[in-house]
Amino acid sequence: MSSPSPPRRRLVGVSTKMYFSFARTKTYISTLLKLLSDLPPETLRDIDIFVLPDHISLTTVISQLHNNACPVVPILPGAQDAFHEDAGAFTGEVSPAVLAEVGCRILELGHAERRRFFGETDKITAKKAAAAARNGIIPLVCVGERTKPPVVTSSSQKEHEDEEETLDAEAALPEIRVQVEAVLEAVDDDMEVILAYEPVWAIGAAAPASASYVVAVAQAIRGFECVRRRPAGSTRILYGGSAGPGLFEKLRDGVDGLFLGRFAHDPEQFVKTILEIATA
Numbered sequence: 478m479s480s481p482s483p484p485r486r487r488l489v490g491v492s493t494k495m496y497f498s499f500a501r502t503k504t505y506i507s508t509l510l511k512l513l514s515d516l517p518p519e520t521l522r523d524i525d526i527f528v529l530p531d532h533i534s535l536t537t538v539i540s541q542l543h544n545n546a547c548p549v550v551p552i553l554p555g556a557q558d559a560f561h562e563d564a565g566a567f568t569g570e571v572s573p574a575v576l577a578e579v580g581c582r583i584l585e586l587g588h589a590e591r592r593r594f595f596g597e598t599d600k601i602t603a604k605k606a607a608a609a610a611r612n613g614i615i616p617l618v619c620v621g622e623r624t625k626p627p628v629v630t631s632s633s634q635k636e637h638e639d640e641e642e643t644l645d646a647e648a649a650l651p652e653i654r655v656q657v658e659a660v661l662e663a664v665d666d667d668m669e670v671i672l673a674y675e676p677v678w679a680i681g682a683a684a685p686a687s688a689s690y691v692v693a694v695a696q697a698i699r700g701f702e703c704v705r706r707r708p709a710g711s712t713r714i715l716y717g718g719s720a721g722p723g724l725f726e727k728l729r730d731g732v733d734g735l736f737l738g739r740f741a742h743d744p745e746q747f748v749k750t751i752l753e754i755a756t757a
């Protein structure tokens with residue numbers, strides 16, 4: 478009889494994208510550290526937290542995290558992108574080797590905004606994921622369908638007005654499968670990878686995708702052969718797209734945590750979300 482797989486550690490993080498000034502990032506991190514250090518230390522024992530500031534602010538954030546007088550929980554610092562080569566004549570690019578050298582632990586790749594504004598493809602994202610892994614940085618790869626899938630249950634079939642709409646998860650899977658396969662082919666199976674499922678249409682929206690839909694997609698991603706063949710615990714799946722407090726409880730059957738944007742800009746809201754995930 479095979480022994481049960483060890484549970485995957487919960488994970489939660491924020492990307493500040495390009496929203497914050499340098500000064501605001503510094504204040505944000507010191508407030509976050511203060512709020513976290515006020516919690517009973519055991520609360521955060523089983524959760525990983527990460528912050529992805531802009532490239533310019535990253536080394537300052539790393540110093541703030543290192544100098545934290547009350548290290549309740551190690552927060553993993555990360556970057557929002559990097560080039561796929563380590564060094565050379567690539568003017569203006571950011572080297573994953575330099576990121577590793579200064580203490581970057583997570584590298585976000587393939588975000589919908591990188592794909593949309595900078596034309597990044599699955600192939601480019603996969604090369605970047607390989608570059609992160611060979612430098613000992615965990616690739617956090619964003620995947621997700623561009624268009625909202627069709628609703629399966631019409632609103633007239635809903636029993637209650639406030640019931641969430643049921644979207645056709647099957648319709649989104651082919652697009653997501655290609656994105657996931659491209660990345661996992663480029664990264665050794667024994668390297669840790671974080672997949673952030675971020676439906677593009679739910680990013681920057683008023684509300685996240687419906688919970689039943691996210692759980693269905695996340696469970697399907699976990700069932701992909703390229704994910705199943707990886708060692709237990711080495712592939713964590715997050716949900717991102719208008720995520721915030723009150724959401725994780727509804728998604729816990731599908732995902733290992735949340736990846737926040739705007740709804741973590743208030744550090745108190747971020748800490749509230751962290752606590753919900755840590756204690757769910």
Ligand SMILES: O=C(CO)COP(=O)(O)O
Nearest residue numbers: 680681718719720738739
């Ligand atoms: O893109 C996101 C995280 O990477 C999500 O952003 P929002 O939560 O602001 O929609």
